[in-house]
Amino acid sequence: MKRFIAFALAGILVIGVQSPIRASAVQQQKNEIVTIQSTVPGEELVLSTRLLEKNFNELLDKKTEKQNQLSIRIAKLLAEHFGKNSKVQGGGSANYIIGPSESGDFFYTPASTAFVNHGHVGLYYSSNTIVESIFPTGVRSISANVKMVEKGAVVKSVSTTDAVKQNAANWVYTQIGQPYSLNFMNNRNTGHMGAKNCSKLIWSAYLLYGGLDLDVNKGFGVYPRDIRDAKQTTFIRQI
Template sequence: MIKKVISLVVLATIFTVCLPIQETNANTTGANLKALETTLTLDEAKIIVANYATNTSLSVDEAEKQLTAELESKIKEDRSEQMNQTHTTRGASSGKYKLSKSKYVGDVFYTPSSTLGIPHGHNGIYVKKDRIVESIPKTGVRNIAYNGRNVEKNTVMQDVKVSQKKCTAAANWANSQVGEKYSKNFATNRKTGKYGAKNCSKLVWSAYILKADIDIDKDKGAGVYPKDIRDSNYTHTYKTIK
């Protein structure tokens, strides 16, 4: 009887060890990221996680945990800010307020906004004192008049703490990207190419890192999010729209 029990335990152990754990993980890769960044499809989320794992020499599970931890932190911070405001943020092109003309070429702005219930904010850059360049889902990178942009309460306008020559160079580069498609990938947008499809924060961040040689991402995580630019040591708020 004892021998039979031992045999059953050994067989059970062997069976457990041989279960297809990797296959199960592969089938769920990207699900946690997609649950947070709801604009992504599951296939898009899987590709983002897989590429990040390859580029950082992390396992797929470790890569996704790192990406979701950063995104969860951003969402928590943004929702906390949202609760302290008296209005409800909507999409990046919504709001009942208008931008003002900027002080300088190369100034940036941040407006609170949310997409599909996820608060993330939105950035753009002034390429002239009366024109901005931004990237939005509907059109991709576009150039519009400053007063063509609706913004939310507590939108901030900021200058950047480098020479005007570098600010102008950053603005000109951003303007050269008009017509590029929008990218839904915020989670690893620091790690992807600076040319081609890009979202709002990737556009502004790329302009300054390429043409002014400064990194305006506050925490320098895998993704540069709109609020990272707003809170950077390189950006200075000179006007809050209320």
């Protein structure tokens, strides 16, 4: 099962790609797989990245439509697998209520899905209302007084003006109802509107309404830990 996830992550690199992938880009994405898949045995990571390299030339020759078809197939496989094996986002040992904070703040909680330790983030629209994107339903609002997180969760503030924070919070609220996106490996390069995962939601909000790039390493994918560790954020409290 872990090998399936490693292979699927390698394959999902092509999701959303609208032009041929450069070799250097593939190498960087391979490195990111290793970063987020720290729980997968090393030999299986090697197998997955070698599989990517083996098919690299073939991928370069594919037309955009064929790439998209492959991406959809991989996303469906992941969706089916996550549906059978996933815990509630922020779940597992999610025994703690995150509680209120100021508009524009966000929380990060440890979270895993199908062996992938990815974390999860959500933004405070108001002191008691959180907006987050969760699999499989997408962007929703939930009361901060009932939102459960795991031990080690943190609440952080973005170092900007109150106006920027409020504008970012207002924008994420307008995104409620948008579907969830499984394209987490290349989400810096997808549009701000439409389907998005939890970290893309917050990243887009502050990029659009504050010119802030809350991505600590500026890789192809913006992950929850990238938001948590962004230099433009400050610590408020920890669970």
